[in-house]
Amino acid sequence: MTTPHPTPELTFGTPDALKNLGVLAHKAYALDENTLLRIRARKTTAGTGSASGSGTATSSSSSATSAPAMSQVWVKTPIGPLAMRTIALHSLPDDIIVTAAEIKDIAVRAFAQAKSSDDAEDKEASLTALPYRVQAQSASSWPGFLPVPEGWQVVDYVPATAFRTLEKQGRAVAVESSGPMGMPPSLLDQKVLTVSGGTGEAATGTSTGTATASGEAAVHTGEGQTRETSASVVDVTMRDVFALCAMGFIPEHPDEKEPVRVSTKGRWHRLDGRFGSIFTLESFGVLPLLN
Numbered sequence: 001m002t003t004p005h006p007t008p009e010l011t012f013g014t015p016d017a018l019k020n021l022g023v024l025a026h027k028a029y030a031l032d033e034n035t036l037l038r039i040r041a042r043k044t045t046a047g048t049g050s051a052s053g054s055g056t057a058t059s060s061s062s063s064a065t066s067a068p069a070m071s072q073v074w075v076k077t078p079i080g081p082l083a084m085r086t087i088a089l090h091s092l093p094d095d096i097i098v099t100a101a102e103i104k105d106i107a108v109r110a111f112a113q114a115k116s117s118d119d120a121e122d123k124e125a126s127l128t129a130l131p132y133r134v135q136a137q138s139a140s141s142w143p144g145f146l147p148v149p150e151g152w153q154v155v156d157y158v159p160a161t162a163f164r165t166l167e168k169q170g171r172a173v174a175v176e177s178s179g180p181m182g183m184p185p186s187l188l189d190q191k192v193l194t195v196s197g198g199t200g201e202a203a204t205g206t207s208t209g210t211a212t213a214s215g216e217a218a219v220h221t222g223e224g225q226t227r228e229t230s231a232s233v234v235d236v237t238m239r240d241v242f243a244l245c246a247m248g249f250i251p252e253h254p255d256e257k258e259p260v261r262v263s264t265k266g267r268w269h270r271l272d273g274r275f276g277s278i279f280t281l282e283s284f285g286v287l288p289l290l291n
Contacts, residue, residue: 013088022107041094249273
């Protein structure tokens with residue numbers, strides 16, 4: 001007799017975590033109604049408490065010092081790049097694939113129900129106290145692989161305003177040149193920004209017709225990064241620009257000093273905005289990848 005598998009579940013550390021996942025799912029769904037999300041536990045450490053590889057926080061003598069369970073939520077965008085945001089949630093099992101449509105609907109229903117409570121504490125508890133059951137998709141449904149989490153070399157920092165300007169220009173071109181199949185590959189593959197690094201922590205990047213930013217400003221989403229910049233050169237295409245902006249990983253109207261961190265590892269490069277990161281495989285090659 002076959003033992004049935006338990007229904008996959010998601011639990012959230014805060015209401016904001018549920019909201020952030022809902023927003024991510026909504027933006028992914030807007031790009032493609034059939035988009036999948038891959039939720040994968042991330043190891044964390046905070047004080048004397050730590051999170052295990054399964055994404056479950058390990059208790060210490062005081063629950064206040066325990067690290068919250070954190071997961072990386074991945075999206076394979078139809079534009080090409082992978083998108084990722086780290087959110088305070090725990091998935092069971094610790095690596096599941098779900099549809100963006102289901103997660104979007106769960107978040108909408110959860111907050112609609114919470115609005116019925118007048119008590120702030122009860123409202124927060126109603127969003128985080130119980131696990132949310134989800135329908136997991138088969139592992140074979142995920143298109144491709146994920147990049148390794150460690151060993152990324154920071155190339156430089158570029159103003160977020162540069163990406164919003166490029167997005168606006170690209171969409172203007174797309175209106176004139178797009179056909180029934182969407183944006184032409186020639187537009188998406190166009191290299192619009194070249195970022196070069198040096199040997200210091202605040203090397204200056206170069207670009208086509210855009211300003212550069214100091215590397216002193218903080219970007220909070222990157223993981224597995226080294227502190228020093230590398231001497232690599234990264235060519236950013238409109239695929240990167242559209243993915244970073246469409247997923248909402250930088251503000252719609254960013255401050256002039258807000259940076260986007262550009263990093264590289266092998267044939268991959270990544271862009272870290274305030275709210276998330278995108279990853280692009282520049283060309284085919286033999287790389288250490290996670291299944």
